[in-house]
Amino acid sequence: MAVALVTGAEGGIGRAIVAALTEAGWTVAGSDLPSTAATYGYDLRDRAACRALVEAVATDHGGIDLLVNNAASMTVVELSVPAMARWWQDLEVNLSAPFRLIRAAVEPLRKAGGQVINIASVSGARGEPGFSAYSASKAGLVGLTKSLARELAPDVRVNAVAPGPTDTSQLARDAEYAGITLDELRHKYEREMPIGRLIRPGEVAGLVTYLASTTGFTGACMHLNGGMLMP
Amino acid sequence: MPTEHRVALVTGGATGIGRATVRALASRGFRVAIDHLGKETEAAALAESVGGAAYEADVADVEAVDAVVRAVEADLGPIEIAVCCAGFDIDRPLEEVDDELWDRTLAVLLGGCANVMAAVGPRMRARGHGSIVAVSSELALTGDAWHVHYVTAKAAVLGLMRTAAQEFGADGVRVNAVAPGPTDTEMLTERWRAQDYLDSIPLRRAGRPEEIAEMIVAVAESTWTTGQVVSPNGGVVIQ
Numbered sequence: 001m002a003v004a005l006v007t008g009a010e011g012g013i014g015r016a017i018v019a020a021l022t023e024a025g026w027t028v029a030g031s032d033l034p035s036t037a038a039t040y041g042y043d044l045r046d047r048a049a050c051r052a053l054v055e056a057v058a059t060d061h062g063g064i065d066l067l068v069n070n071a072a073s074m075t076v077v078e079l080s081v082p083a084m085a086r087w088w089q090d091l092e093v094n095l096s097a098p099f100r101l102i103r104a105a106v107e108p109l110r111k112a113g114g115q116v117i118n119i120a121s122v123s124g125a126r127g128e129p130g131f132s133a134y135s136a137s138k139a140g141l142v143g144l145t146k147s148l149a150r151e152l153a154p155d156v157r158v159n160a161v162a163p164g165p166t167d168t169s170q171l172a173r174d175a176e177y178a179g180i181t182l183d184e185l186r187h188k189y190e191r192e193m194p195i196g197r198l199i200r201p202g203e204v205a206g207l208v209t210y211l212a213s214t215t216g217f218t219g220a221c222m223h224l225n226g227g228m229l230m231p
Numbered sequence: 232m233p234t235e236h237r238v239a240l241v242t243g244g245a246t247g248i249g250r251a252t253v254r255a256l257a258s259r260g261f262r263v264a265i266d267h268l269g270k271e272t273e274a275a276a277l278a279e280s281v282g283g284a285a286y287e288a289d290v291a292d293v294e295a296v297d298a299v300v301r302a303v304e305a306d307l308g309p310i311e312i313a314v315c316c317a318g319f320d321i322d323r324p325l326e327e328v329d330d331e332l333w334d335r336t337l338a339v340l341l342g343g344c345a346n347v348m349a350a351v352g353p354r355m356r357a358r359g360h361g362s363i364v365a366v367s368s369e370l371a372l373t374g375d376a377w378h379v380h381y382v383t384a385k386a387a388v389l390g391l392m393r394t395a396a397q398e399f400g401a402d403g404v405r406v407n408a409v410a411p412g413p414t415d416t417e418m419l420t421e422r423w424r425a426q427d428y429l430d431s432i433p434l435r436r437a438g439r440p441e442e443i444a445e446m447i448v449a450v451a452e453s454t455w456t457t458g459q460v461v462s463p464n465g466g467v468v469i470q
Binding site: 102123126 | 293294297324325326328330333334337341342345346348349350352353370371373374375376377378379380382383384385386387388389390391392393394395396397398458
């Protein structure tokens with residue numbers, strides 16, 4: 001059975017991806033912070049952890065066919081000199097960890113003719129006030145996707161999914177930054193999204209599962225945002 | 232403090248696209264602060280030829296960037312245009328991109344832009360005007376093999392720029408990116424100089440640094456432009 005490693009498996013979108021891939025017949029190895037219930041408890045900010053995670057999953061399951069880089073950090077941080085010490089946190093989790101995971105997994109992925117799916121964000125493509133590091137990390141992830149799609153072809157396909165505002169617990173933090181209530185933020189997004197509602201985690205998972213099942217895409221960034229941005 | 236002239240800061244200003252940008256700004260009457268790293272001779276000669284001033288700071292170090300910004304504003308006056316041009320480029324396959332190269336590439340290419348925005352942005356916002364141009368790359372739009380560290384950083388610059396444009400806009404500060412195609416500078420590596428490659432470009436040649444500099448200055452001066460990626464690339468990317 002094909003093996004998928006999904007990071008951030010205990011988050012809102014992560015759980016949906018794990019469920020959808022399992023439903024589609026994948027053997028799913030879910031990883032998340034050691035403090036969570038995830039089978040593979042690794043803190044991806046710890047550099048050695050990326051390689052250790054890949055080795056553990058490859059050893060336990062005999063290989064890796066699919067790596068879903070879903071773990072993410074979204075921190076409010078202003079662009080000012082004193083704030084720059086905190087600026088790199090999101091970059092570490094959202095951009096450097098995917099890079100290190102792919103680098104560590106490239107051999108099993110090549111062997112399997114496998115695939116990487118990176119979870120990007122509409123924020124990378126349109127910016128997000130208050131979240132410059134997050135936006136940078138997600139835009140960078142699309143550049144990484146395209147570059148590795150070229151470099152690892154034809155053995156390994158590399159794609160990205162860029163969701164718009166998704167109905168997860170992250171919304172509450174965004175509302176806090178914006179200084180508005182959760183309901184007010186929902187309404188704001190609903191007005192910005194032609195479909196008139198937030199993206200559901202299951203819709204992101206559905207797209208990930210579709211990409212995992214098909215072979216013609218590489219270097220694609222699939223925007224799933226209810227029409228919020230039409231790039 | 233002299234105020235009869237306009238002041239610009241160019242990081243990576245001693246060579247390549249940065250140097251051409253320094254000259255383009257100077258020809259429009261700017262006093263230009265040239266930030267460099269280890270290029271004292273080139274920076275001093277350029278500063279003398281354009282009536283500017285040279286400063287040395289590693290753009291990866293926000294405190295050093297802040298110190299230069301402070302010094303420039305004391306020496307020349309308030310910075311009206313900042314161009315983030317400092318960079319370096321090494322081709323390397325994924326498996327050989329070690330943590331050191333990855334970190335340094337992000338720190339210089341992405342951090343170099345973020346640190347300038349962090350240092351100069353609040354000053355410009357307080358004054359109610361200013362313009363920042365981050366130099367990205369056409370490769371950020373297309374991706375590129377054996378180059379994941381470089382392209383990732385250059386693509387990340389675009390997300391940073393899009394956010395900074397929104398955060399700074401209400402205070403009259405514009406932020407844009409210029410994403411050049413292959414440009415004939417010291418940094419252009421061999422594979423981009425091959426005739427086969429050049430023949431594949433719709434305009435059949437690499438760009439000249441002066442052409443990129445003209446675009447950078449035009450974008451910097453365009454008062455209704457913010458949050459944009461402008462890519463002078465000879466048609467390498469058509470979209």
